[in-house]
Amino acid sequence: MSTDDALQKLISQPLVPLKANWQVPSQQALLTQARAVQEREGMDGYWAWAARHLRWMQPWSRVVSGGFPDFRYFEEGRLNVCDNCVDRWAEDPARKGRTALIWEGEPGDVVRLSYAELRDQVARCANALKSLGVAKGDVVALYLPNLPEAIVAIQACNRIGAIYTVLFAGFSPEAVALRLQTARAKLLITADSCWRRGRALPLLAQARKARPSCPALENVLVVERSGEAANLQAGEHGWRDRVDSQSADCPCEPMEANEPAFLIFTSGTESKPKGVVHSSAGFLLGAWANVQWQIGPQDDDVYWCATDIGWLTFPIQAAVGGLAHGATLVCYEGAFDTPTPDRFYRIAEQHGVTKILSAPTALRMLRALGDDMRRAHPLPQLRLITVQGEPLDPATFQWTVEAFDVPVVNAYGQTETGSTWTYPVYGVEPLKPGSCGTPVPGHAYAILDDAGQPVPPGNKGNLVLCHPFPTLARTIWDDPARYRSAYFERFPGHYSSSDEAVEDADGHLWVLGRADDVINVAAHRISTIEIESIVCGQTGVGDGAVVGVNDALKGMVPVAFVVLRADADRDAVLRAIDQAVIASIGAIARLARIIPCRALPKTRAGKTMRRLLREAVETGRITGDATGLEDASSLDAVLEAVRTTRPDPPG
Structure with a gap:
C-alpha cells in the first residue's frame, strides 16, 4: 500500500450518527439560527449575532474593518470581560447562588464558590492589584497552578483592564525570567508552592530566582498554598493580607473592543518566545462561541476543563468561555494518577461531572488503565468528552465512545487562533473517528499547495484561514513585523497555520500536524x-x-x-x-x-x-x-x- 493509499484509508472512516441520547434539540435550534444568519448576512453578520449575547457598555460603530493582517472588530464598542463572566451572573437573582467553581487540590481539599462569592473575591483582588500600582495596560504575570486564586486573578485583571499572561507552573526560573522580561511584567502572582505527585513544589523559590533579572517587576503577590510564605522578602505580599482586607467595591473598566486583554507565549524553536496578543471583546466573544458549540452548556452541567491553566485552552474553555455562560466549572490542581491511578475517574464521580474537556492523551491514559477500571467507574452522568491540542487517533476515539456511550468531539485550533474553530457541533452534527469535523460558524478555510493553489479533496496541503475572525491574535508583543511575516507572508490574503491538512469526501477536515512533522523518507x-x-x-x-x-x-x-x-x-x-x-x-x-x-x-x-x-x-x-x-x-x-x-x- 502506498502512502497515498494509507492516507485515504485514514480519512475514509465512516460517519458516526448521533444516538438519540446524544442529541441536544436546543443546541440544534441555536445552530440553525446562527447558520441562517451567516447565510443571509455573511460571517460578519454571524459575529454581530453572537456579540448580542454579551453585555456591552457602549455599542460598536461597525462589525469589522480591514482585512488580514490589520483587521479590527466592533470598533468603538466597549465592554468588560469580567462584567460578562462574573458580574452579570452575580447580579441575577436566579444565578448568583449558583456554583461557579468547584476546586479540588491534589491532597483532597475542596473549595466551592458561588457566582456571588466569586464576584466578591474578584473585586477584592482587583483593588489589591490597584494598591500594588497596577493600572490599565500594565502586564500581570500569573505563575500559578490550577488554584481558585488563578481564576480570581484572571478576572481581576480583566476587571481593571490589566493585561495578564499565564505561565506554566512547571517552568524553570530561566523560562519564567525570559517571559517576564519579554512581557515587561509589573506584577507577578505566584504561590508559595503547589502540590504535584504528592510533593509540594517550591514555586516562590523559583520565582525568587527569576526576579533579579526582571527590572520592570515591582511586586510579587503570593498565594499561601502550603503555609511556606511566612517569611516574605521585600516587594513580596501575602494574598490573604493584601486581598482579603480590600473593599469588594470595584467598578469594571470599560474596554474598547480591540484593546489587548492578555498575551500568551507560544512554544517553538526560536530562542525568544512569541507573546501572542489577544483582544478584549474579540477573545471574549470567540471563547463564548467556542464553549457554546463545543460544550453546549446546559443548566445542570458540571463541566471539567481537565487541563492546566498555563495552556490557552483553560482561559478559552473555563476561566473566560465557561464563565461567560454562567457555567459550573471543576478545576483540579494535581496529577491525574495521584495518589492512585483512578484519580481522574474519582474526580468525575465525586463532583458529578457531566462534560469533560482534555487532550487526547488523557483518553489514551484511561484506555491504558484497562477496561476493568473503566467498568468500576461507569460515570453514568457523563454526556460529553471533547478533546483538543493533539491529533486524535481513530482507535482511541472508538474505545472512548464505546466505553462511556458519549459523543467524542475532536476540535482543532491554535494559540494564535484563540479558540478551536473546526469540530462537529456537540449534540447536533455527526462524528467521524479522528477527524476535526467542519468549521463552526464564523470561520472558513482552504487547503493550498506550496504555490498557493487549492488542492482537491483527498489531497494533502497547507491549511490556511480565509477570513478574519474576532479571536485571531492581533499582533506579537513588541514585534508586529514578526506577526506579519510568520502568519501572512507565505500565502497573501490568508492566515497560514503552518499545519498540513486534508479534506475528505464528506467535507470533514483532517489536520495531520505541523508541516515540519512531515518526514522525508x-x-x-x-x-x-x-x-x-x-x-x-x-x-x-x-x-x-x-x-x-x-x-x-x-x-x-x-x-x-x-x-x-x-x-x-x-x-x-x-x-x-x-x-x-x-x-x-x-x-x-x-x-x-x-x-x-x-x-x-x-x-x-x-x-x-x-x-x-x-x-x-x-x-x-x-x-x-x-x-x-x-x-x-x-x-x-x-x-x-x-x-x-x-x-x-x-x-
Missing part, C-alpha cells in the same frame, strides 16, 4: 500522524508517539515510542505494530525502531513532547528545554528504553 513525504494512528490502533497499545529522526542513508526514518497496556504481550504487540505499518502504508514507512517505555514525556497540558523523544533517539541524551514537563521521571524512562531496546523492529 528516501524522498517520500509521510506525515507522522498517519503512522501514529496505525500504531495507537493496535490492540495492547495504551499510548504512543511517532517521530522522525535523522538517518544517514534515508535522510529520515520514523521511530515509534509505545506505552503498552498492563495485560499486553510485549513481543506480539511489537510484531503487530511493525506488520500493521507495512501493510497500511508500505515498506517505505517501516518503523526503524519500536521502543516500549513506561511513560511518554508530556506537558501538564497533556501534549507529548516529541522533540525530546527525537533527541533521545538521535543522541542518547535529553538536554533540550523540558519546562512544563508533567513528570520528570518520564525522561529517565525514555532514555532507559532507548538504551535497552534493540535498534531493529521485530520481524
